Amino acid sequence: MNSFTMKSLLAAALLVGAAASASAQELKIGYVNSDRVLRDAVPAKAAQAKLEVEFSKREKDLIDLGNRLKTASDKLDKDAPTLGEGERTRRQRELVDQDRDLQKKRREFQEDLTQRKNEELSTVVERTNRVIKQIFETEKYDLILQEAVFFSPKVDITDKVIKALNAQGGK
Numbered sequence: 282m283n284s285f286t287m288k289s290l291l292a293a294a295l296l297v298g299a300a301a302s303a304s305a306q307e308l309k310i311g312y313v314n315s316d317r318v319l320r321d322a323v324p325a326k327a328a329q330a331k332l333e334v335e336f337s338k339r340e341k342d343l344i345d346l347g348n349r350l351k352t353a354s355d356k357l358d359k360d361a362p363t364l365g366e367g368e369r370t371r372r373q374r375e376l377v378d379q380d381r382d383l384q385k386k387r388r389e390f391q392e393d394l395t396q397r398k399n400e401e402l403s404t405v406v407e408r409t410n411r412v413i414k415q416i417f418e419t420e421k422y423d424l425i426l427q428e429a430v431f432f433s434p435k436v437d438i439t440d441k442v443i444k445a446l447n448a449q450g451g452k
Contacts, residue, residue, distance in 0.1 A: 311416070311425040311438040318409055318439060319402065322446040328401035336394055343387055350379050412445045 319325045357372050364372070416438065417425050425438070 308423045309421060310436050311422050312429050312432040312436045313409075313413055313425060313427050313442050314437065314439040315406075315409070315427045318442055318446070319405060322405070322409070322443045323450065324408055324446055325405050328405055332394070332397055332401060335397065336390070339390055343383070343390055346383055346386070350376065350383055353379070408449070409442065409446060412442055412449070416441060416445065 353372075354376055357369070357376060361369055413425055413427075416422070426432070
């Protein structure tokens with residue numbers, strides 16, 4: 282458990298303890314499973330589908346390029362015994378250059394994909410946080426947690442958050 286999580290749990294425990302001792306009324310606490318929201322909510326699924334469409338052609342091109350490189354490498358291995366030293370060296374150099382280019386394109390692809398995932402994810406997280414705040418205010422919660430070691434199903438409001446996000450659709 283990292284120190285941030287430990288500090289958050291300690292702060293939450295102190296808050297709950299202080300609030301409980303300050304008032305005799307019962308606290309209203311909720312828990313949201315963020316991973317489940319980001320996996321199951323319609324806006325999260327839509328973001329994933331958008332990324333798949335956006336990056337599928339580029340990914341296919343990289344796979345095709347890798348397959349062509351593999352075929353050329355296999356052909357060189359097969360032809361190597363009958364090639365002259367100069368021709369074999371030239372073709373090996375070409376393969377090394379092509380492999381280097383492929384690795385560069387794969388890195389760029391991964392960086393671009395990661396950046397876009399982060400952009401799409403941050404949009405979904407912002408929307409989720411607005412929904413959680415709205416639920417917090419309208420239903421008069423005292424505390425809503427998104428990270429918890431243990432929680433009771435009776436405080437789990439994840440389904441409520443997902444339902445509210447889904448109701449918003451693509452807004």
